[in-house]
Amino acid sequence: MTGMASETPAGDLRLANLTKRFGIFTAVDDLSLTIPQGSFFALLGASGCGKTTTLRMIAGLEEPTSGQVLLGDRDIARLRPYKRPINTVFQSYALFPHLTIFENVAFGLRRRGIRSVDDEVTRMLSLVQLDGFGPRRPAQLSGGQQQRVALARALINQPQVLLLDEPLGALDLKLRRQMQIELKRIQTEVGITFVHVTHDQEEAMTMADTVAVMNAGRIEQLGAPADIYEFPATAFVANFLGQSNLLAGEAAGTSGGEVAVTAHGARFSVPAGRSRADRGPVHLGVRPEKLHLVGSADQVPAGHQHVTGVVSDASYVGVSTQYLLRTGWGTELSVFAANSGTSARVPVGSEAVAYWDPRHAFLLPRDAADTDRTAPVLDEPVGASS
Amino acid sequence: MTLLAPTGSGQAPPAPPAARSGRHRLLPYLLLLPGAAWLLIFFGVPLVQLAAASLYDPGGSLSTGYALTWAFGNYPDVVQAYWPQFLRSFGYAGLALVLALLLGYPLAYAIAQKAGRWKNLLLVCVVAPMFTSFLVRTLAWKTILSDNGALVGLLRDVHLLAPDGRLLATPFAVVLGLTYNFLPFLVLPLYASLERLDYRLLEAATDLYASPVQAFRRVTLPLSMPGLVAGTLLFFIPASGDYINAELLGTPNEYMIGNVIDSAFLVRLDYPQGAALSFLLMAAILAVVFGYLRRAGTEEVL
Numbered sequence: 247m248t249g250m251a252s253e254t255p256a257g258d259l260r261l262a263n264l265t266k267r268f269g270i271f272t273a274v275d276d277l278s279l280t281i282p283q284g285s286f287f288a289l290l291g292a293s294g295c296g297k298t299t300t301l302r303m304i305a306g307l308e309e310p311t312s313g314q315v316l317l318g319d320r321d322i323a324r325l326r327p328y329k330r331p332i333n334t335v336f337q338s339y340a341l342f343p344h345l346t347i348f349e350n351v352a353f354g355l356r357r358r359g360i361r362s363v364d365d366e367v368t369r370m371l372s373l374v375q376l377d378g379f380g381p382r383r384p385a386q387l388s389g390g391q392q393q394r395v396a397l398a399r400a401l402i403n404q405p406q407v408l409l410l411d412e413p414l415g416a417l418d419l420k421l422r423r424q425m426q427i428e429l430k431r432i433q434t435e436v437g438i439t440f441v442h443v444t445h446d447q448e449e450a451m452t453m454a455d456t457v458a459v460m461n462a463g464r465i466e467q468l469g470a471p472a473d474i475y476e477f478p479a480t481a482f483v484a485n486f487l488g489q490s491n492l493l494a495g496e497a498a499g500t501s502g503g504e505v506a507v508t509a510h511g512a513r514f515s516v517p518a519g520r521s522r523a524d525r526g527p528v529h530l531g532v533r534p535e536k537l538h539l540v541g542s543a544d545q546v547p548a549g550h551q552h553v554t555g556v557v558s559d560a561s562y563v564g565v566s567t568q569y570l571l572r573t574g575w576g577t578e579l580s581v582f583a584a585n586s587g588t589s590a591r592v593p594v595g596s597e598a599v600a601y602w603d604p605r606h607a608f609l610l611p612r613d614a615a616d617t618d619r620t621a622p623v624l625d626e627p628v629g630a631s632s
Numbered sequence: 633m634t635l636l637a638p639t640g641s642g643q644a645p646p647a648p649p650a651a652r653s654g655r656h657r658l659l660p661y662l663l664l665l666p667g668a669a670w671l672l673i674f675f676g677v678p679l680v681q682l683a684a685a686s687l688y689d690p691g692g693s694l695s696t697g698y699a700l701t702w703a704f705g706n707y708p709d710v711v712q713a714y715w716p717q718f719l720r721s722f723g724y725a726g727l728a729l730v731l732a733l734l735l736g737y738p739l740a741y742a743i744a745q746k747a748g749r750w751k752n753l754l755l756v757c758v759v760a761p762m763f764t765s766f767l768v769r770t771l772a773w774k775t776i777l778s779d780n781g782a783l784v785g786l787l788r789d790v791h792l793l794a795p796d797g798r799l800l801a802t803p804f805a806v807v808l809g810l811t812y813n814f815l816p817f818l819v820l821p822l823y824a825s826l827e828r829l830d831y832r833l834l835e836a837a838t839d840l841y842a843s844p845v846q847a848f849r850r851v852t853l854p855l856s857m858p859g860l861v862a863g864t865l866l867f868f869i870p871a872s873g874d875y876i877n878a879e880l881l882g883t884p885n886e887y888m889i890g891n892v893i894d895s896a897f898l899v900r901l902d903y904p905q906g907a908a909l910s911f912l913l914m915a916a917i918l919a920v921v922f923g924y925l926r927r928a929g930t931e932e933v934l
Contacts, residue, residue: 307835327838340836344854353850354840399840 257318258283259304259407259439264313264323266299273299275463277313281407281456286433286440288454290447292486292623296463297443298337301409304441305334317406328357333400334409337416339392341384347371347395348380354403370398373432390421397429401436410442414449426452447487451475459483475533477520477608484531484610485623491537491579492529492619494612500524505609510575514551514607521609529610529619534580536606539569539589539598552601555579557594567591571600577618686907694901706908714892714909718916721888724803725872728810729818732867735811736818740859741852743819744826758819770809770880777805777881801883809877817866825859826852861928869917889913 259281266274274296281287289297302308304315306327315323322330333354341350349356351370352363360366371377374394384392393413400408413429414422430453433440444450450457451471458468459482467479475487484490495509504515505524514530521528539557546552558578559570562585569581569592581600583589592598685698690706692698711718743754761769776783777799784800787793799805829852837847853860875890884891889909896906 305839307839327835328841328843332839334836334839336832336836336839338830338832340830340832342833342836342851353837353842357837357841357843357846357850403840 257406259441260314260316261300261304262314262316264300264303264315265311266296266303266308267311272463274303274310277463277465279458279465279468281439281441283406283439284437285456286430286442286454288442288444288450288457289460290444290450290457290487291460292445295460297445297460298411300460301334301411301441301443304407305332305409306330307334331406332409333403333405333407334411335393335396335400335413337412339384339396339416341392341395341399343384345383346380347376347382347384347387350384350395351380351399351402353399358403366402370402373401373435374398374428389416390425393417393425394428397432401432401438404436405438407439407441410440412444413442414444414446422449429453451487457487459486461486478531478610479522481529481531481610481612481616481619482623484529484608485619485621488533489580489622490531490533490620492531492610493577494617495528495530497521497523497525497528497609504604507609510553510573512553515604516607516609517605520605520607523609523611527612527614527616529612529616531608531610532602532606534568535566535582535584536602537579537581537600538602539571539581539583539592539600541592541596541598543599546599546601550601550603551607552599553579554597554599557592557596557598560592560594562591569598571598578620580620682907682910685903686911688904688907690902690904692904694903698903703904706904707912710905710908710912714889717887717889717892718912720886721872721890721913722916722920724807724810724878724886724888725868725874728807728814728871729864729868731807731811732815732818733864736815736822736863737860740819740822741826744823745829745831755823758816758823762816766813767876767880769813770876773805773809773812774800774880777808800881801886803882803886805881806878806886806888809881810871810874813874813877814867814871817870818863821862821866822856822859825856829855857928861925865921865924869921872917872920873913 261277261279261281264274264277265272277296277300289300291297299308303310303323306322306325306329310323313323314321317331322332342353345353348367348371351367355363355366367380368377371379374397376391376394376398379387379391379395384395387395393416396413410429414425417425426449429440429442433453442450442454454471456468457471457474459466459474461482467474467483474483478484478487478490481490481492484492493509495507495514498506498508500518500521503518505518505521507514507516507528507530509530516530518524540546543552543554553571553573555571555573557569558572561568564585566582566584569583570578571581572578579600583591684700686706687700687702687704688698688706689701689703690709739758743751743758747754775781778784779798779800784793784798787799788795788797793799833851833855834847837851838844842850872888873890875888875894878886878888878891879894890913893906893909893913896902896909
């Protein structure tokens with residue numbers, strides 16, 4: 247096909263010092279990142295964190311206040327959207343209601359003056375498993391089908407980059423899971439760079455090779471989903487991507503490959519390799535599923551560390567039981583115990599000890615005023631614009 | 633398409649079938665009754681009366697009385713006598729429509745999509761002229777366009793108008809009057825259509841390689857079609873039957889078919905001719921409208 251896709255060699259998508267201000271509100275703040283060609287990249291963040299604005303700047307629907315959007319070596323930041331080899335799957339799908347599904351999908355090809363579109367459109371409709379839907383109108387399709395039309399309409403142009411703006415947000419949970427797998431399959435098949443914006447951390451982790459966690463217009467952490475989850479860079483990431491128990495403590499320097507931490511009167515240690523700070527105020531973090539509950543301190547295996555408390559709540563959720571352990575200083579720690587049948591359930595109100603392997607803990611720098619943090623970050627708007 | 637799930641929204645359950653069969657089935661007809669009666673008395677009866685009048689003996693007069701002689705010859709007679717006024721009516725109305733579209737479409741688009749918090753104020757401005765009488769507004773234009781008015785003076789000074797050139801009593805004045813007087817009827821339906829236009833569709837079009845011109849042609853225009861069709865009809869029908877603008881802003885050389893009908897009924901008292909002209913005008917407008925709707929293919933209007 248002689249599309250825009252073949253006019254220039256595809257390259258990495260690079261954002262360089264990208265900034266967008268709306269009045270006094272900074273939506274995107276000096277953002278720099280590289281999205282390798284052919285990767286499935288997720289921008290993850292709560293509403294209002296600037297992820298959609300970033301996406302719109304890549305698409306050309308928003309002009310950056312400053313900075314560059316580079317595709318290969320070309321700065322496309324000031325190019326009109328219809329001149330960019332980039333297509334978008336919109337959150338609202340934005341299918342043209344007056345056109346048939348066939349014409350919706352053919353829209354991009356026709357605008358570029360391509361006459362014979364039949365084969366391409368048929369092939370695309372079958373890729374998204376909508377064979378035979380060509381003559382219908384968007385209003386006659388279900389949400390999931392409309393979503394796939396939006397995808398086909400963008401993909402048919404063979405863009406160098408495909409942008410997905412919360413494409414699964416309007417679907418129900420079951421359909422969403424199905425579409426996640428579908429999207430991943432299609433991405434592998436077509437090999438186009440996908441940039442996926444979402445506030446759903448599970449969605450980001452399921453699909454993306456690389457996840458960038460955004461907060462207040464900046465990237466908090468960027469990496470493979472497992473790396474970010476296992477060793478978050480900030481307290482925000484630790485509690486936005488999954489949930490963490492973060493205990494406020496003071497680190498006293500490294501000795502013998504271990505960082506010593508004092509928190510709430512107890513002494514802990516964390517391997518130096520899992521510490522992002524080794525002196526001053528820190529957060530000692532452990533994921534809830536890395537904590538194990540036992541009845542008393544003498545049952546804690548050697549080499550593990552522990553805190554004691556009272557079980558204040560237990561929710562049985564099928565695959566696991568989620569406990570809240572109220573510590574002596576009042577913080578409630580989350581403990582997820584897999585229902586593997588190997589350990590008895592701990593009754594609410596009983597004294598218990600939560601222990602963990604120090605290699606599963608991590609150490610993050612902390613603002614001196616910050617205290618324990620155990621609640622997951624809720625997806626609530628933190629700014630005026632999403 | 634979508635499965636209906638119990639929503640628990642507290643809606644009353646539908647009435648049992650038995651209850652629907654009696655009074656409830658009559659209700660729609662009862663609601664229609666006042667309007668239907670009104671139409672019958674004030675539209676149906678006069679229409680028949682007018683049809684009869686158009687077939688009266690053309691030799692009769694108000695003093696000697698008219699006889700229904702089924703004089704179908706009245707129709708070819710009036711066409712022969714007044715075809716220039718017929719053509720002029722549709723010509724002026726068509727020209728005014730083109731001008732109104734050039735003015736009204738951008739205006740409706742701006743109010744609907746770009747006006748933001750000024751939207752309501754601008755809509756009031758569009759409707760505001762309606763607060764005074766049609767006649768008064770047209771007379772105001774007579775003053776504005778008058779030979780010793782400021783506008784004509786200015787145009788003469790900058791040589792856009794010959795020293796003895798005038799605006800009043802020209803076809804220009806009549807077309808301008810028609811454009812002005814019926815513009816709101818075009819703008820309001822168009823506004824309603826454009827207001828519903830989702831700007832995200834335009835973003836999607838732009839994202840899919842449509843230049844602004846293409847996006848307008850392929851998305852904005854087709855989606856505003858219902859309003860456009862309704863607006864052009866609401867503009868064109870009264871404009872082509874109008875006689876006030878030609879009377880006040882034109883001369884007998886600019887007279888439209890409305891003026892001829894007006895004088896047939898009120899000056900010359902030639903009822904058969906007036907009635908035949910009225911029927912012809914109605915038929916001509918219906919033909920234009922149906923031809924137009926067939927081409928525009930908009931079911932929503934009919």
